[in-house]
Amino acid sequence: MARTIIAGNWKMNHGPKETQQFLSNLSDKYFDKPNVEAVVCPPFISLPIFQEKVPKWLSSGAQNMYFEESGAFTGEISPKMLADLGVKYVIIGHSERRGLFNEKDDDVNKKVRIALKYGLIPIICVGETENERDNNKTFEVVERQVKKAICDTVKETLKCLVFAYEPVWAIGTGKASSGKDAEEVCEKIRGVLSSMGDLNQANEIPILYGGSVKPENLEEYLSQPNINGALVGGKSLDANSFSELLDLAGGYLND
């Protein structure tokens, strides 16, 4: 059974000062639920202060990185730099990177492979646009994205991956997917993973749902057999709502 993860993606929010504020607000809310892993992915510039002040129970992630180790790539951050800083996770292929920065499946694949080389755990984002959903292309799109993201990775590394199913139309819109619809797609993702590795390995891979997750709808996702947590944007920015999500996940799993 895959572990449960509640991960916050801050996107382009919270510089170093706000990051410090977030962590000091959070420190009064000690969260100790061994069954839920809590992760926050701040912007690059806030990662050093985050690493310095983060409580032991919270893990860090980056929101992106480049697929080369070093060199003349002005403005980019390498996997080695993230690993040196002690960052644990890296979000790869978020739909905002794909849509706004023209990131292709092939770039996603290169990033996944080099992240694994440096011991970073990729959180690979997949998901269809509204137009693709309306044209019944959801499964086809998601299957392609999953397969391309991990092609040429060794079978043994499958267990080091995390996936996030984030339907593009549900991100930041308040129009969350229903638990049932998200489950169907996550089940499909697990099926694809199982066909590329084996069922046992596929069952160990956390598959998160992302898109307008909030305390009021979290349980709808956690109660699905193939959804192992959430990748949260807006509601991860505030220490209160983020802790509320963690408490709900911890409480739900303990019941």
Ligand SMILES: O=C(CO)COP(=O)(O)O
């Ligand atoms: O894109 C997301 C997380 O990566 C989801 O964002 P929201 O939770 O703000 O919809």
